Amino acid sequence: MTAVLQIDQLCKSFVGVQALAGVSFAIEEGSITGLIGPNGSGKSTTIDCVSGFQTIDSGRVLLSGKDITGRPPQAVARAGLMRTFQTVRLYERFSLRDNLTIAAQQFDAAGWVDELLRTARYRDAAAAAETRASELLGLVGLSRYVDADAGVLSYGQKKLLALAAALMPRPALVVLDEPVAGVNPTRIREVEDILRGLNSAGQTFLVIEHNVEFITNLCRRVIVLDQGRKLAEGTPAEVHRDARVLEAYLGLTPETSATEMQGAT
Amino acid sequence: MKLLSAISAALLLGALPFFTSSNYVIGVAISACIFTAAAAALNLVYGYTGLLSFAQLGFWGIGGYATALTVMTFAGSFWLGLVWAALIDTAIALAIGYPAVRTNRHAFVIVTLAFALLVTLVARDWVSLTRGPLGIPGLPAPNLFGFEFKTTPLFYWIAYGYALLALGLLYALCTSRIGRTLVAIKQNEPLVRAQGISPVPYKLAAFAVGAAITGVGGGIYAFHLKIIDPLFLDFYYMQTFLIIVITGGAGSYWGVIAAGLIMSTLPEVLRFSADFRMIVYGVVLLLAVLAMPGGVGGWLHERRLARARAGLT
Amino acid sequence: MEVDAAYLAQLTANGIILGLLYALIAVGLALIFGVLEIINFAHGELLMIGAYAMTFMLPAVGLLYWPSLAVAMAVVALCGLLMYELFLSRLRPGEFERSILVTLALSIIILHVVQYAFTASPRIVDTQYGFDGWTIGAIRVTWTRIVGSGVALVAFVFLYVVLNHTRFGRAMRAVAQNREAALMVGVEPKVVARNAVALAAALCGMAGAALAPIQLVSPIMGQALIFKAFALIIIGGLGNVPGVIAAAVGLGLMESWVGGFFEIVWQETAVFVVMIAVLLLRPDGLFKQGTMRVG
Numbered sequence: 001m002t003a004v005l006q007i008d009q010l011c012k013s014f015v016g017v018q019a020l021a022g023v024s025f026a027i028e029e030g031s032i033t034g035l036i037g038p039n040g041s042g043k044s045t046t047i048d049c050v051s052g053f054q055t056i057d058s059g060r061v062l063l064s065g066k067d068i069t070g071r072p073p074q075a076v077a078r079a080g081l082m083r084t085f086q087t088v089r090l091y092e093r094f095s096l097r098d099n100l101t102i103a104a105q106q107f108d109a110a111g112w113v114d115e116l117l118r119t120a121r122y123r124d125a126a127a128a129a130e131t132r133a134s135e136l137l138g139l140v141g142l143s144r145y146v147d148a149d150a151g152v153l154s155y156g157q158k159k160l161l162a163l164a165a166a167l168m169p170r171p172a173l174v175v176l177d178e179p180v181a182g183v184n185p186t187r188i189r190e191v192e193d194i195l196r197g198l199n200s201a202g203q204t205f206l207v208i209e210h211n212v213e214f215i216t217n218l219c220r221r222v223i224v225l226d227q228g229r230k231l232a233e234g235t236p237a238e239v240h241r242d243a244r245v246l247e248a249y250l251g252l253t254p255e256t257s258a259t260e261m262q263g264a265t
Numbered sequence: 266m267k268l269l270s271a272i273s274a275a276l277l278l279g280a281l282p283f284f285t286s287s288n289y290v291i292g293v294a295i296s297a298c299i300f301t302a303a304a305a306a307l308n309l310v311y312g313y314t315g316l317l318s319f320a321q322l323g324f325w326g327i328g329g330y331a332t333a334l335t336v337m338t339f340a341g342s343f344w345l346g347l348v349w350a351a352l353i354d355t356a357i358a359l360a361i362g363y364p365a366v367r368t369n370r371h372a373f374v375i376v377t378l379a380f381a382l383l384v385t386l387v388a389r390d391w392v393s394l395t396r397g398p399l400g401i402p403g404l405p406a407p408n409l410f411g412f413e414f415k416t417t418p419l420f421y422w423i424a425y426g427y428a429l430l431a432l433g434l435l436y437a438l439c440t441s442r443i444g445r446t447l448v449a450i451k452q453n454e455p456l457v458r459a460q461g462i463s464p465v466p467y468k469l470a471a472f473a474v475g476a477a478i479t480g481v482g483g484g485i486y487a488f489h490l491k492i493i494d495p496l497f498l499d500f501y502y503m504q505t506f507l508i509i510v511i512t513g514g515a516g517s518y519w520g521v522i523a524a525g526l527i528m529s530t531l532p533e534v535l536r537f538s539a540d541f542r543m544i545v546y547g548v549v550l551l552l553a554v555l556a557m558p559g560g561v562g563g564w565l566h567e568r569r570l571a572r573a574r575a576g577l578t
Numbered sequence: 579m580e581v582d583a584a585y586l587a588q589l590t591a592n593g594i595i596l597g598l599l600y601a602l603i604a605v606g607l608a609l610i611f612g613v614l615e616i617i618n619f620a621h622g623e624l625l626m627i628g629a630y631a632m633t634f635m636l637p638a639v640g641l642l643y644w645p646s647l648a649v650a651m652a653v654v655a656l657c658g659l660l661m662y663e664l665f666l667s668r669l670r671p672g673e674f675e676r677s678i679l680v681t682l683a684l685s686i687i688i689l690h691v692v693q694y695a696f697t698a699s700p701r702i703v704d705t706q707y708g709f710d711g712w713t714i715g716a717i718r719v720t721w722t723r724i725v726g727s728g729v730a731l732v733a734f735v736f737l738y739v740v741l742n743h744t745r746f747g748r749a750m751r752a753v754a755q756n757r758e759a760a761l762m763v764g765v766e767p768k769v770v771a772r773n774a775v776a777l778a779a780a781l782c783g784m785a786g787a788a789l790a791p792i793q794l795v796s797p798i799m800g801q802a803l804i805f806k807a808f809a810l811i812i813i814g815g816l817g818n819v820p821g822v823i824a825a826a827v828g829l830g831l832m833e834s835w836v837g838g839f840f841e842i843v844w845q846e847t848a849v850f851v852v853m854i855a856v857l858l859l860r861p862d863g864l865f866k867q868g869t870m871r872v873g
Contacts, residue, residue: 051459077461089456091449102449105442106461112470115442122442149570169461317675364858370674372857375617375812379857382805383850390847504686511679540694547686554679555668 003062004029004173004204005050005081010059012049019045021228022059027173032195032205034215034236037225038249043208044086046225047175051083052076064172078106080172084162084179092151096142096161099150100133101126103168129168136164140194156183160191167203175206180214192218216240224248267519279425282418291417293533295489298421298428299482301525304509305435305518306478312515313444314471315451316366320377321479321506323384324354326498328480329487330388333401343407347484354480358473366468385498400494407488420489427485431478432522438474439518447471448516501543508546510560512553517562524561584716589838590831595723597830598730601823602785603803604810605737606778608822611811612754613774614666616677621807622800623688624779628654628786629795630692633703636790641706643725650787651780658779662772671757671767685800693797700794707791726788733781734823740777741819750774809853 005027012020020042027033037043048054050061052073061069063079071079082103091099108125115122137143140160145153150161159179166174179195180188188211195218199205209215215222216236224232224239226248232239239245281294303325310318331353332346341349365376388395395401406415407423414420438444450457450464457464487493505528513524532542557564603625610618631653635646661684669677707721741747749770752760757767786800793799810829814822829849836845 053455053459072463073455073458074461074463077459083459085456085459089453089459091452091456093452094445094449098445102445103460105446110442112443116437118441126442148573152570152573165460311675315675317678361854368858371617371816372812374675374678375808376854376857378805378808379850379854383847383854386847386850390844504682507679507682538694540690543690544687544694547683547690551665551680551683551687554676554683555665558676 002029002064003027004064005206006060006062007046007050008060008062010046010049010061011057012045012054013057019228020049023225023228023230025223025230025233027204027206029172029204030199030202031221032199032207032219034219034222035206035208035225036210036212036215036222037231040227041225042228043225044177047083047177047208050076051081051175074106077171081175082166082169082171082173083175084159084166084177086177086181088155088158088162090150090158090162090165093149095147096137096150097130097133097146099161100136100165100168101129103165104129104132107169132168136167139197140164141190156187159183160194163191163194167198173204173206175208177208178210179207180209180211188214271519271522275429279422282421288417291421292489293530295417295421295424296486297526297529298424299486299489300505300509300529301522302428302431303479303482304506304513304525305432305521306475306482307506308510308513308515308518308521309435309439309447310471310475312510312517312521313439313447313451314468316468316472317370317374318377318472318475319374319381319503320358320361320472321381321475322498322500322503323377323381324358324476324479325483325502326384326388327354327357328483329493329497330395330401331480332484333404333487333493334394336404337401343488344409347481350480350484351477354476355473358476359469362469362472363465366465366472381498381503385495388498389495395495398495400492400496402492404488404491404493424485424489427481431482434474435478436518443467443470451516504546504550508550508553511550512560514560514562514564514566517560517566520560520562520565585838588717589834591717591719592723593831593834594827595719595727595830596834597827598727599785599788600803600806600810600830601826602730602733602781602788604807604814604822604826605734605819606781607807608811608814608816608819609750609774609778609781611816613750614677614771615671616666616669616674616681617808618778619678619681619804620661620685620688621778621782622804623685623692624654624657624782624800625786625789625803626692626795626797626800627657627688628783629790629799630696631783632787632790633701633795636703636705641704643705643707646705647729647784647787651783654783654786655776655780658775658782659772661779662775666775667768667772689797689801696797698797700796702794703790705791722791726792729784729788733784737781737819746770746773806849809849812853813856
């Protein structure tokens with residue numbers, strides 16, 4: 001089992017605030033890992049640094065063995081890491097079909113000349129992208145909206161579309177930034193099933209979430225961050241029992257934790 | 266369907282000199298062809314890619330002067346002058362565009378504005394090259410292997426041919442996947458980057474193509490006026506290009522072409538005094554930006570969207 | 579080169595005075611950018627209205643300077659308010675390109691309406707001070723220039739007090755720094771924006787009125803000055819008030835010295851080249867620390 005993503009001693013500070021103080025962890029191929037932590041623990045900053053949306057002060061990031069430390073977002077994506085955003089990012093004025101096919105275009109063999117002259121190479125690439133787009137739209141249940149503008153979708157549907165777009169180029173790793181935040185509970189089950197299905201087919205995921213139940217149901221391994229450092233790591237059950245985690249999240253001592261956990265989430 | 270009506274319209278326009286012998290009317294048509302193409306170039310940069318570039322005025326002026334100087338100072342042909350206009354403008358666009366597209370949107374707008382004003386200053390002050398405020402009068406008729414495009418109708422076909430080529434190139438670009446990527450960059454640049462696409466080459470390409478097309482247009486217009494001077498860089502031209510793009514709909518290929526043809530001919534039809542015409546321009550621009558930010562093209566698109574949305578629920 | 583100390587001193591005095599007037603114009607632009615995040619292309623026309631108001635008021639009140647100045651400022655402040663209420667308030671934050679087009683349209687309309695109504699012929703206007711001046715040694719400065727710069731200095735002190743020691747000023751700085759946060763503490767951005775525009779307009783009107791007796795008044799006078807003002811807010815830093823003032827005085831001095839010793843010709847070009855260079859290398863301006871620093 002190789003590490004798809006390896007982070008070593010990642011450090012990042014903003015003016016006066018040390019957001020990351022040496023984060024280290026590894027994501028195994030084929031795994032579905034959760035990244036949790038209280039507000040301000042550095043989850044989003046870690047992902048922004050890894051995906052190139054923030055500069056890194058020190059540390060190393062390896063993707064499938066390749067050093068992607070500090071590379072810009074487009075280079076990270078091309079290396080095989082696709083991510084979604086907390087505030088859903090889509091092309092609101094493009095159709096769902098376009099939203100998906102554009103996510104694959106950098107990864108096909110067609111260049112500018114092909115695109116301008118509509119050569120066979122371009123047409124083949126476009127057709128392949130369309131096929132994959134239909135497949136993914138079917139998977140997330142949005143097939144009937146294929147030609148609609150993405151802007152007409154509901155919030156939950158938009159999150160699903162963003163997920164589908166991230167999957168288009170069959171990346172080595174998909175990082176989901178709060179995929180079910182603000183999504184209604186019935187939909188959350190749906191998302192769990194979709195992700196589980198994709199993972200059993202071999203797709204590696206790293207999921208950042210606040211929704212503890214979602215993470216517990218979905219992830220075999222959970223990484224807990226607190227104050228810019230990795231606090232704990234293990235199965236969801238192990239992490240639930242970890243005293244340090246409870247203290248960080250809920251300010252609890254081991255005695256009170258059992259009763260309090262009932263009400264959590 | 267759109268393409269068919271466009272082709273028929275284009276054929277009709279091409280035959281214009283056969284329908285009228287009025288040099289005045291044909292002169293207006295020459296302006297319409299050139300301004301529409303230049304506005305379409307701005308549309309590529311602003312409407313499609315989202316870069317509000319005042320630099321177009323600078324490229325317009327550089328194109329005009331490059332063509333004029335090629336003929337008058339360097340004894341080249343008009344056609345060579347146009348080639349130089351395109352080449353010089355492309356080179357400058359790449360040079361200034363490279364740092365400019367990588368800054369934020371505020372800085373980009375002001376840099377392009379400063380560039381345009383700088384070109385105006387140079388045109389006025391570098392007297393040894395441009396002959397300063399006196400300008401370069403007496404630009405001769407274009408000559409192709411001995412055939413002189415002496416009359417207005419003959420010159421019309423140069424302007425018309427340019428418009429066809431420019432608009433054709435822009436059509437190929439805008440309807441291609443490259444065009445789609447430009448619009449994606451305008452809508453959500455961080456997402457584009459997260460999908461592995463580097464925005465800078467696209468922005469630069471749009472900027473350079475826009476510059477080259479505008480420059481050639483400037484060269485042809487200068488020879489239509491038969492004189493070029495610093496007034497060629499008057500902000501009025503930039504305002505005209507902007508108004509055409511805004512009223513036609515930034516990002517709407519056909520909208521801008523329609524607006525270009527209308528806005529070029531309307532003032533002539535209405536025969537206002539210069540000041541009044543500018544006031545009308547200003548009011549139209551104001552209303553269009555406030556009430557119809559998508560222009561006519563955008564408004565039509567919204568209607569189609571509303572119908573589609575109604576069909577979905 | 580022989581440099582006459584007196585000549586240099588004269589140029590310096592002129593330069594500082596010129597710089598202060600530039601600063602009046604540019605500070606208004608900086609305020610508007612800081613609070614509304616838009617670049618007001620019609621700013622030059624506001625200045626021009628101030629100048630025209632001055633040319634009409636002065637003869638009407640027997641060339642009295644101060645009442646005319648007050649009226650001119652009030653007129654332009656009113657124009658600013660109208661501009662905000664009718665047009666600018668319809669723009670949402672973040673619509674940078676649209677705001678440029680709106681203010682550009684307004685600039686076209688205002689300029690050509692004035693030109694249509696009053697013709698393009700430049701006007702000269704006289705004040706109660708005539709051409710009297712103050713002479714120290716070999717330096718001579720006319721009263722109109724002294725009064726003009728005095729007024730500008732008072733305005734800057736006033737502005738400093740407003741921005742740092744009044745609720746309104748603090749509200750402006752809050753909105754400039756973080757609109758959402760300001761909203762959360764009960765600041766009303768629209769009210770703040772409206773007042774900021776009125777204030778910026780008043781400053782601009784003051785500059786126009788002060789300029790009216792010093793140089794020719796014509797419909798296009800705003801256009802030439804406004805691009806220098808843009809350059810100043812870029813070099814000084816968008817929204818950075820003291821940086822802009824410093825840049826403005828610097829520009830005034832540079833123009834005066836260069837104009838005095840060399841041909842004016844390349845000086846404008848130099849300003850624009852510097853501006854482009856600053857923008858490309860340091861988009862936040864030379865004086866750094868963006869949004870609305872006040873000292």
